[in-house]
Each structure stands twice: as C-alpha cells, then as structure tokens.
Amino acid sequence: xxxxxxxxxxxxxxxxxxxxxxxxxxxxxxxxxxxxxxxxxxxxxxxxxxxxxxxxxxxxxxxxxxxxxxxxxxxxxxxxxxxxxxxxxxxxxxxxxxxxxxxxxxxxxxxxxxxxxxxxxxxxxxxxxxxxxxxxx
Amino acid sequence: xxxxxxxxxxxxxxxxxxxxxxxxxxxxxxxxxxxxxxxxxxxxxxxxxxxxxxxxxxxxxxxxxxxxxxxxxxxxxxxxxxxxxxxxxxxxxxxxxxxxxxxxxxxxxxxxxxxxxxxxxxxxxxxxxxxxxxxxxxxxxxxxxxxxxxxxxxxxxxxxxxxxxxxxxxxxxxxxxxxxxxxxxxxxxxxxxxxxxxxxxxxxxxxxxxxxxxxxxxxxxxxxxxxxxxxxxxxxxxxxxxxxxxxxxxxxxxxxxxxxxxxxxxxxxxxxxxxxxxxxxxxxxxxxxxxxxxxxxxxxxxxxxxxxxxxxxxxxxxxxxxxxxxxxxxxxxxxxxxxxxxxxxxxxxxxxxxxxxxxxxxxxxxxxxxxxxxxxxxxxxxxxxxxxxxxxxxxxxxxxxxxxxxxxxxxxxxxxxxxxxxxxxxxxxxxxxxxxxxxxxxxxxxxxxxxxxxxxxxxxxxxxxxxxxxxxxxxxxxxxxxxxxxxxxxxxxxxxxxxxxxxxxxxxxxxxxxxxxxxxxxxxxxxxxxxxxxxxxxxxxxxxxxxxxxxxxxxxxxxxxxxxxxxxxxxxxxxxxxxxxxxxxxxxxxxxxxxxxxxxxxxxxxxxxxxxxxxxxxxxxxxxxxxxxxxxxxxxxxxxxxxxxxxxxxxxxxxxxxxxxxxxxxxxxxxxxxxxxxxxxxxxxxxxxxxxxxxxxxxxxxxxxxxxxxxxxxxxxxxxxxxxxxxxxxxxxxxxxxxxxxxxxxxxxxxxxxxxxxxxxxxxxxxxxxxxxxxxxxxxxxxxxxxxxxxxxxxxxxxxxxxxxx
Numbered sequence: 001x002x003x004x005x006x007x008x009x010x011x012x013x014x015x016x017x018x019x020x021x022x023x024x025x026x027x028x029x030x031x032x033x034x035x036x037x038x039x040x041x042x043x044x045x046x047x048x049x050x051x052x053x054x055x056x057x058x059x060x061x062x063x064x065x066x067x068x069x070x071x072x073x074x075x076x077x078x079x080x081x082x083x084x085x086x087x088x089x090x091x092x093x094x095x096x097x098x099x100x101x102x103x104x105x106x107x108x109x110x111x112x113x114x115x116x117x118x119x120x121x122x123x124x125x126x127x128x129x130x131x132x133x134x135x136x137x
Numbered sequence: 138x139x140x141x142x143x144x145x146x147x148x149x150x151x152x153x154x155x156x157x158x159x160x161x162x163x164x165x166x167x168x169x170x171x172x173x174x175x176x177x178x179x180x181x182x183x184x185x186x187x188x189x190x191x192x193x194x195x196x197x198x199x200x201x202x203x204x205x206x207x208x209x210x211x212x213x214x215x216x217x218x219x220x221x222x223x224x225x226x227x228x229x230x231x232x233x234x235x236x237x238x239x240x241x242x243x244x245x246x247x248x249x250x251x252x253x254x255x256x257x258x259x260x261x262x263x264x265x266x267x268x269x270x271x272x273x274x275x276x277x278x279x280x281x282x283x284x285x286x287x288x289x290x291x292x293x294x295x296x297x298x299x300x301x302x303x304x305x306x307x308x309x310x311x312x313x314x315x316x317x318x319x320x321x322x323x324x325x326x327x328x329x330x331x332x333x334x335x336x337x338x339x340x341x342x343x344x345x346x347x348x349x350x351x352x353x354x355x356x357x358x359x360x361x362x363x364x365x366x367x368x369x370x371x372x373x374x375x376x377x378x379x380x381x382x383x384x385x386x387x388x389x390x391x392x393x394x395x396x397x398x399x400x401x402x403x404x405x406x407x408x409x410x411x412x413x414x415x416x417x418x419x420x421x422x423x424x425x426x427x428x429x430x431x432x433x434x435x436x437x438x439x440x441x442x443x444x445x446x447x448x449x450x451x452x453x454x455x456x457x458x459x460x461x462x463x464x465x466x467x468x469x470x471x472x473x474x475x476x477x478x479x480x481x482x483x484x485x486x487x488x489x490x491x492x493x494x495x496x497x498x499x500x501x502x503x504x505x506x507x508x509x510x511x512x513x514x515x516x517x518x519x520x521x522x523x524x525x526x527x528x529x530x531x532x533x534x535x536x537x538x539x540x541x542x543x544x545x546x547x548x549x550x551x552x553x554x555x556x557x558x559x560x561x562x563x564x565x566x567x568x569x570x571x572x573x574x575x576x577x578x579x580x581x582x583x584x585x586x587x588x589x590x591x592x593x594x595x596x597x598x599x600x601x602x603x604x605x606x607x608x609x610x611x612x613x614x615x616x617x618x619x620x621x622x623x624x625x626x627x628x629x630x631x632x633x634x635x636x637x638x639x640x641x642x643x644x645x646x647x648x649x650x651x652x653x654x655x656x657x658x659x660x661x662x663x664x665x666x667x668x669x670x671x672x673x674x675x676x677x678x679x680x681x682x683x684x685x686x687x688x689x690x691x692x693x694x695x696x697x698x699x700x701x702x703x704x705x706x707x708x709x710x711x712x713x714x715x716x717x718x719x720x721x722x723x724x725x726x727x728x729x730x731x732x733x734x735x736x737x738x739x740x741x742x743x744x745x746x747x748x749x750x751x752x753x754x755x756x757x758x759x760x761x762x763x764x765x766x767x768x769x770x771x772x773x774x775x776x777x778x779x780x781x782x783x784x785x786x787x788x789x790x791x792x793x794x795x796x797x798x799x800x801x802x803x804x805x806x807x808x809x810x811x812x813x814x815x816x817x818x819x820x821x822x823x824x825x826x827x828x829x830x831x832x833x834x835x836x837x838x839x840x841x842x843x844x845x846x847x848x849x850x851x852x853x854x855x856x857x858x859x860x861x862x863x864x865x866x867x868x869x870x871x872x873x874x875x876x877x878x879x880x881x882x883x884x885x886x887x888x889x890x891x892x893x894x895x896x897x898x899x900x901x902x903x904x905x906x907x908x909x910x911x912x913x914x915x916x917x918x919x920x921x922x923x924x925x926x927x928x929x930x931x932x933x934x935x936x937x938x939x940x941x942x943x
Contacts, residue, residue, distance in 0.1 A: 004386065010412045012360060012481045115414050118440055118530065122413075122481065129480030136505055137478050 001112030002104070003033050008119060015126050024077045027123050030116055031070035038063040041109055066117075073124070139169040141224030145217040147231040152239045154269060154277055155323060156204050159195035162217045162228060170221040176200045178215040180208070209235045239326025241279065242267035244302075244319045249337040251309075258339060260306040264319050267329065279321040282328065288314040288336065314338045345428030346376045349421045351435040358474040359413075359443045359482045359528070362406050363399040366421045366432065374425035380404040385416040413440050443532035445484060446472035448507075448524045451541050463516075465543060468508040469524055472535070483529040493519040493542070505529070517547040 008026060009015040015023070042059050045051055104112065129137035143165025152158035164174060176189035189200035200215075213233040219226045246265040251258060266279050281298040285306060298304045298319075309315065315338075318331040347369025356362035368378060380393035393404035404419075417439070421432040450470040457463040471477050471484050485505055489498040503509050514520060523537040 008414075010414065011408070012476065012479065013408070015481075016479060115438075115440070119414055121530065125480035125483060127480075129478065133478070137480050 001108070001115065002037070003030060003112065003116055006030065006033070012126075015123060020127065020130065023123055023127055024073065027073055027120055027127075028070060030120050031066055031073070034066055034113065034116065035063075035070070037104075037109070038066060038113075041106075045106070062113075069120070139223060142166060142168045142170075142172045142219035142221050142226050144226045145174060145219045145228040147215060147217060147228055150215070150231065150233045150238050152207075152235055152326070153241055153267075155209060155235065155239050155326070157202060157207055158233070158235060158238055159199055159201045160215055160231070160233070161195070161199045164198060165219060165226065167219070168221050168223060170223065172219050172221040174198065174217055174219050176215060176217045178213050180211045180213060207235060211235070236325055239323055241277075241321055241323055241326075241329045243330045243332045244279075244281065244321050245332065247317065247319055247332050247335045249317055249335055251337065251339060253340075257307065258309055258311060260309055260315070260317075260337060260339070261303065262306065262317055262319070262335075263303040264332065265302060266321065277323055279323060281319055281321045283317065283319050284331070285315050285317040288316055309339050311339050346370065346374075346423040346425050346430050348430045349378060349423050349432045351419060351421055351432055354419070354435070354437045354442050356411070356439050356443045357446055358472075358476065359439070360408050360474075360476070361411050362437075362439050362442060363403055364393075364406075364419055364435070364437075365399070365403045368402060368423060369430070374427060376423050376425040378402065379422045379424070380419065381422065382417050382419040384412065384418075411439055414438065441531040443482070443528045445475050445482070445526055445528065445532075445535045447535045447538045448472060448486065448526050449538075451522075451524060451538055453541065453543060455545065462512065463545065465511040465514060465545060466508060467511060467522065467524075467543075469538070470507060471526065484526040485529050486524055486526045487534075488522055488524040489537070490520055490522050493521055511543075514543065514545050516545045519544045 006026075006029065008030075009018055018026070038059075042056075042063055045056060045059060145162045145164050147160055147162045150158055150160035160176065162174070162176070164172065176192075177186045178189070179186050187206075189202075190206050191201040191203065192199065194201035194203075213235075215231045215233055217228040219228075244264040244266055245268065246263075248263045250261045250263075252261060253259075262283060264281075266277075269277075278300055280300060281302070282295060283298050283304055283306075284293040284295040286293045287310070296304065296306070314336055317335045317337065318333070320329045320331045322328045349366045349368045352365045352367055354362055354364040364380065366378070366380070368376065380396075381390050382393070383390045391410075394407065394410050395405040396403070398405040415438065417437045419435045419437060423430050423432075448469040448471060450468075452468050454466045454468070455463055456466055467488070469486070475482050475484060477484060483505060486503040486507065487500060488503060488509060489500045490511075491498045501509070520543040521540045522543055523540055525535045525537045527534040
C-alpha cells in the first residue's frame with residue numbers, strides 16, 4: 001500500500017499513548033493520502049463495463065464520504081491553521097504517494113483502502129472516547 | 138435286503154453352561170427301512186428309564202436336556218435305540234456326568250487395535266463372552282485365554298488372560314502382521330474352541346509425519362490472538378509441532394511465543410506480539426524421527442479475526458409504570474476483556490427470544506446499547522432469551538449467552554377487575570329486566586314473537602261442525618256452497634258485502650270493482666287474514682304499499698287506525714278477525730304469511746273479494762285438515778275483544794248496538810264476509826277479535842235488501858256470553874248467491890229465520906231439501922216474507938238456496 005510508509009500506531013497502547021493532536025493529524029494525513037487515488041480509481045473503473053452499476057456508484061459514494069470525513073475531522077478539531085501548514089507538506093507527500101497508488105492493481109487498491117479506512121475508524125473512535133468519554137464508551 | 142437297523146452310536150454329549158446339555162448320536166445303517174431313533178436314559182443307579190424330552194432343539198439326531206431334566210450331580214446312563222419295522226438295535230450306553238461335559242462356546246466379537254504411547258507400540262484385544270440361549274443364567278464366570286503369532290510363523294504364543302474381556306499385548310514387532318485367537322472356559326469343564334482368527338498389522342513407524350493443518354486463528358478482544366492446528370498422523374513416532382510466522386513486509390521468521398496458554402496444538406500471541414493492520418504468515422511444522430512436514434501457510438490480519446466473548450451480567454428488571462402495562466428491561470455488560478471504554482473495540486449486540494415451548498427464535502438487533510426494553514411479552518408465559526455480540530466492523534459473532542428465562546407475572550390490575558365487574562353487573566341487570574318483561578307480558582310477547590297460526594278462512598265452514606263430527610253437515614255445507622265452485626263463483630268473487638260496524642249499524646255495500654273511492658277505502662278494511670293468498674290481498678289498505686313490500690303490518694295498523702279515526706258518524710269498518718291479533722304479531726314480524734295478512738294487491742288490483750277467495754280456497758283446503766282453522770274475512774270492531782274466551786260488556790253492548798243498526802246494502806253486490814272462529818287455545822290476547830258467527834241482525838226490507846251481520850262469539854263454547862234480549866241466533870253465511878243472496882249455514886242451535894231478498898227464492902220447504910237437518914227451514918228472502926220460528930235473529934239457510942244454485 002502506498003500509505004505503508006506512514007508511521008502509524010499498530011496497537012491500542014500505542015494509539016492511546018499518542019497525544020491528541022498528533023493522532024488527529026495522522027488521521028487527516030491518511031485521509032488526504034487517499035483523496036487523489038480515490039478519484040483516480042473512480043475514473044479508472046468507469047471504463048470497466050463488466051462492473052455492475054451499483055459498484056460504480058458505491059465507489060463514488062465512498063470517495064465522497066472520505067472527503068466529507070476529512071472535512072468533518074478538520075472542522076471538529078478546529079485545526080484550520082494547522083491544516084494549512086500540514087496541507088502544504090502533505091500535499092507534496094501526497095503527490096508522490098498517489099503516483100505509487102496509481103500503479104496498484106485493483107484488488108490491492110481495495111485491500112489497502114479497506115485497511116486504511118479501518119485504521120482511521122479506530123483512531124477516530126479512540127479520539128472520540130478520549131474527548132467525550134460519556135457517550136457509549 | 139431289509140434288516141433291522143444298525144447300532145447307533147452316541148457321539149458326544151455337551152453342556153454349555155452346566156445347566157443343560159445335549160447329546161448327539163450317529164445312526165447306524167437303517168436296514169433299508171425307515172428308522173426311528175429313541176433315546177433312553179436313566180439316572181444314577183435307578184431302574185426307571187426316561188425318554189428324551191426334546192429331540193428338536195439341538196438338531197437332528199440329538200437330544201436336548203433342559204434345566205428341568207438335569208441335575209449336575211447325577212450320572213446319566215444314556216442309550217439310543219434304533220427301530221424299524223423288522224427290529225431294533227440299541228447303542229452302547231454312555232455314562233454322562235454333567236460336570237465333565239461342560240464346554241462353553243467360543244468368545245465372540247474379537248477386536249484388535251494398536252496404540253502408540255511413549256514411542257511404544259501396543260496391541261489392544263477385546264472380545265465378548267459366548268452368547269447363551271438362556272440369558273437369565275448370566276452368572277457364569279468365564280476364564281479366557283489368548284494366543285497370537287506372526288502370520289508367517291507357526292508357533293503360537295498363548296497368554297492366560299483371566300476373567301477380563303480385554304488384553305494388551307506389548308513387545309510387538311513393528312511392521313508385522315499378527316493373528317489372534319481367544320477361547321474361554323467355565324470353572325469346571327473343558328476349554329471352548331478357539332475363536333475365529335483375527336489379523337492385525339502393526340504399523341511400521343517408518344514414515345515422517347503427515348502435514349498438519351491450521352484450523353483457525355481468533356482474537357477475543359482485538360489485542361491478542363490464538364491459532365489452533367490439527368495434527369496429521371504421527372507416522373508411528375512421537376512428533377513435535379512448531380509454529381512459525383512472519384509479518385508482512387518483514388523477512389524474519391519467528392516462532393510461536395506461547396504453546397501452552399491456549400491448550401494443546403495451539404499458539405497464543407500476546408499483546409506484544411500482536412500487530413494490527415499487518416498480515417501474518419503462519420505455518421506449522423511436524424517433526425519426528427523420520428522427518429518433518431510443514432503445513433500450508435495461513436495469512437491472517439488480526440483486525441478481521443475478532444470474535445468476542447459473549448456478553449455477561451445479563452439481568453432482568455420488571456418495570457411497572459403507572460397506568461401502563463408493565464414491561465421488562467434486559468441489561469447486560471460487554472465481555473470483560475473487550476475494551477469498549479477506550480473505543481478501541483465497539484461491539485454490537487443482538488438478542489434472540491422465544492417462548493419456552495416455541496420452536497423458532499426471534500432475533501432482535503439491538504445495536505450498541507447494553508439494554509433492551511421488552512413490551513410485547515405475554516404475561517404469564519415463559520420466555521427464553523439469549524444475547525451475543527460482534528465487533529461493529531469485520532469480525533464474527535460471539536457465542537450466545539446461557540439461556541435466561543423470563544416470566545412476566547400476571548397481575549390482575551384493579552382497573553381490569555372493575556371493568557369486568559361492571560360488565561357483569563350490567564349484563565345481569567339486562568337479563569333481569571328482560572325476564573321481568575317476559576313474565577309480565579309473557580303472553581303478549583309470545584303472541585308477538587310467535588303469531589298464532591290463523592285458521593283457514595273457508596266461507597261457510599263451521600269448525601264446530603267439524604269438531605262435533607257431523608260430517609254430513611259439513612259436507613252439506615260444502616255442498617251448499619256449490620262446491621266445486623260454479624261459474625257463478627266468479628261473479629261472486631267480484632263482489633263482496635261490506636259490513637260496517639257502526640252505531641248506525643249500516644251495512645255498507647261493497648263498492649264496485651274498480652271504483653275504489655276514498656270512502657270505500659276508508660270503510661273498507663276487510664282483509665283476509667287467512668285467505669291463503671299471497672300478500673297484498675288487501676287493496677284497500679295496502680295497494681299502494683304492496684308493490685314495495687310484501688307486508689307492512691305497521692302500515693296496515695296505522696291505516697286501520699287512521700281509517701278508523703276518519704270514520705265519521707262513528708262508522709267503523711269491519712276489520713278482519715285477525716287484525717288485532719295479527720297486527721300484533723305482524724308488527725314485530727315483517728315476514729307475512731300469505732294467509733295472514735294480505736299485503737299485495739290482487740293481480741287485477743281489484744278490491745279483494747276476500748270472502749270469495751277464501752271460500753274458494755277454503756273449499757280446497759277444508760277437508761285437508763281435521764283441525765279446521767277456518768277463517769274468513771271478518772269484520773270486527775277494534776274495540777271488541779271477541780275471542781272465544783273473552784266476553785266483555787263492551788262486546789255485549791256492541792252487539793246490542795249492532796242489533797239496532799240498520800241494515801242497508803249497497804247496490805246489488807253484497808258480500809258477507811264471515812269469519813270462523815278457530816279453536817283457540819291461546820290467550821285472549823291472541824285473537825281479540827275472533828268472531829265466530831255472523832249474526833244476521835236485520836234485513837231491511839226497504840230499498841235494497843241488506844243483511845246486517847253481526848259477529849258473535851262462539852256461542853257454543855262460551856256460555857258466558859249471553860245475548861241480551863233477543864236470543865240471537867247465528868249462523869254462518871256459506872255463500873252469497875246471485876249477488877244478493879246470503880246463504881247461511883244451518884246451525885242446529887239456531888232457530889229458524891229467514892231473510893229474503895228481492896230475488897225471490899224458493900219456499901222454505903224447498904230450501905229444506907237436501908238439508909241434513911230437516912228441522913230447520915230457512916230461506917233467504919227479504920225480511921218479512923219468510924217467517925221464522927224465532928224472532929229477532931235472522932239468518933239464512935244455505936240449503937234453501939241449493940236448488941236455486943243448481
């Protein structure tokens with residue numbers, strides 16, 4: 001996966017040790033890293049006639065969700081200023097990464113995306129329970 | 138050549154279990170002739186000789202001695218005699234001591250199995266004792282012996298086993314095929330035969346172990362995980378198993394950190410060794426002296442193999458809110474290991490529910506909450522509930538919790554009780570009221586519900602006649618009627634005489650056909666309550682209504698009332714006998730009997746000629762019933778309750794009034810409508826206006842002859858009824874002839890009178906002809922012309938007119 005290079009905590013303890021901002025930043029970085037490859041992937045599969053229509057729509061839906069999630073995280077964390085800085089650096093990183101992503105096969109792409117989305121979900125949940133522990137935590 | 142048989146020889150005698158025994162013999166030559174064999178035996182030194190008790194059980198040429206015939210301590214002297222036609226021959230005696238001939242059957246069900254433990258190969262042999270026919274005697278203790286040898290060898294190795302039915306053989310050579318046999322013996326006697334041979338191959342132990350397979354890997358809380366494998370055959374040698382793994386992106390191979398924690402053939406990865414979002418490549422290797430074998434690789438990412446433990450602390454709480462049905466709250470806790478608090482693992486729950494006796498579970502997905510409210514349980518019923526959970530993404534469902542039983546107590550809330558009590562009280566009140574009304578107005582109600590069956594209205598038929606059994610009169614009455622009706626009848630049918638019951642006592646003539654004036658309508662109220670015709674026979678009352686419905690008794694009633702009220706001059710119109718009663722009956726009952734209330738107009742919409750119709754019909758039916766319910770249209774005054782059992786002053790007065798009324802007839806059409814009183818057992822309510830006879834009151838001599846007919850009760854039956862003044866004599870009008878002749882039925886009680894009308898008729902003498910009762914002579918003439926023996930009452934004798942009719 002193109003995001004394998006990123007240093008992300010591999011277990012619960014590690015994830016809990018990381019300070020909040022860093023974790024948020026990590027999440028955003030991940031989300032950002034997938035923005036480009038997703039759109040590229042969508043373009044790619046549109047030409048695949050053998051895929052059923054709902055797969056195509058689903059893929060589009062997923063890309064939208066990722067984008068929305070990223071925006072949501074940014075807003076809820078209130079890191080707009082940081083994001084600007086972070087964006088610049090991550091943009092650069094993202095570009096190189098996305099090139100790598102374009103070369104993946106479809107199944108690898110899906111596999112990597114599945115894993116990374118699970119990562120994001122787990123980090124977000126930890127964040128949530130850290131910030132608001134009373135809500136079903 | 139034929140000769141006596143050869144000497145048989147007893148082969149052997151054998152006892153299976155010391156309680157029974159059999160002997161077999163071998164026949165000698167049979168001498169060419171059919172030979173019988175008999176076995177004789179004697180006990181000890183006794184003289185007495187017995188014969189074999191059972192030749193069948195042990196087969197041909199055998200004798201079976203069962204329990205009853207055997208004694209273990211006896212010496213039997215047994216001989217067999219062969220007999221044929223020519224002679225016989227006896228075998229040598231055989232002395233049998235039961236104890237010495239005991240030999241059981243061989244053991245059965247021999248099974249062999251090799252087992253390896255601690256690198257030592259052993260052979261397990263198992264068998265069963267010989268079966269016995271007589272199962273009850275199972276107290277025998279057998280001693281066993283086992284022998285085995287390698288297949289190719291000759292020498293047996295015999296091992297004494299004792300009383301066990303199994304044995305373990307060691308010191309076997311690997312790779313050799315052995316053959317095994319077992320035999321048994323009772324405490325005294327001989328050894329049984331050896332059991333059939335059984336072979337077994339001792340495994341070699343020369344091969345390396347088979348490939349193990351990895352069954353599954355699971356993580357209970359998304360922090361650690363365990364993998365299990367299944368070993369293959371060990372190839373005869375003790376085998377070691379090692380688990381090796383490598384992580385995604387790394388080359389290094391590690392070995393399982395913990396083989397013990399999770400049990401045999403497993404590997405437990407603790408927190409330190411568990412990485413997420415990484416693919417593990419896991420293999421298991423089996424090694425023994427001969428070699429090793431490795432399993433297929435198993436790739437696993439721990440994120441996706443989470444299967445939590447079942448939830449814990451399942452509790453039930455019954456909540457009883459005010460004014461609402463009680464409900465149950467089910468709460469539980471996530472499994473202890475799962476770290477839900479930090480959000481690392483999010484669990485979703487699902488519970489399933491079924492009634493205790495039910496078959497199918499109902500699954501309810503609850504989501505992430507740890508409680509559930511159940512509203513839809515039936516009180517009093519027992520339910521079983523179970524819960525399980527799974528991670529919210531990927532992963533598999535946990536096991537179900539143990540069954541939890543639920544039962545909602547059935548509490549009868551006070552509110553429900555009150556409702557039921559109120560309902561009960563109300564219904565009992567209603568029942569009371571109904572029964573009370575029934576009691577009070579029972580009769581009327583019964584009449585209401587079950588209207589009396591009106592009698593047939595047959596003109597001129599006298600039920601009393603019938604009752605008295607004077608058939609001649611009856612028949613003569615019929616005869617007088619001119620039965621079967623002649624062509625005259627048609628004319629007769631058209632006309633009818635309206636008799637009004639008013640102070641004036643005017644007899645209103647009937648109106649012409651097709652001239653139903655309003656007056657007429659008002660006056661005319663005769664209805665044929667029992668004419669047998671269809672409904673709508675009363676055009677006066679129901680012509681306009683008949684088209685719509687068959688019977689509108691209520692309307693009739695109202696019409697009656699109306700018309701009565703409209704009567705001026707106190708005229709009241711005749712009403713049918715049955716009106717009152719039938720009014721009542723019909724009021725409640727819309728369905729009319731065709732005979733009771735005519736509701737439909739006649740086909741030609743003419744004023745109904747009730748009398749005639751009824752007469753005609755009556756003719757037909759008169760003889761069909763012994764219980765003649767003859768009724769013809771009769772006029773009666775509403776106020777007159779004239780049932781046969783009922784006499785009132787009013788009636789009386791009315792009669793008097795009537796008497797004083799003038800007769801007048803209208804035009805030339807006269808009809809007398811007579812109604813018979815039918816024997817009525819019912820209460821007076823039923824037939825308040827039953828009228829029996831029509832009293833011919835007066836015959837006007839002035840303009841047109843008219844006959845005033847009065848109704849009266851059944852004079853024969855009621856003695857209460859007294860006619861003041863004149864002794865009225867009543868008779869029935871049997872028919873009307875020539876439009877203006879009334880033919881009356883002769884009545885034995887009545888006196889003679891005669892009423893004549895314009896068309897002169899025969900003399901009374903003539904009229905008398907054919908009359909059964911000759912002591913009467915009547916003629917229907919204008920009053921005055923004929924003399925009557927009695928005064929006051931005038932009636933017409935149908936017989937008088939008979940000749941004229943013909």
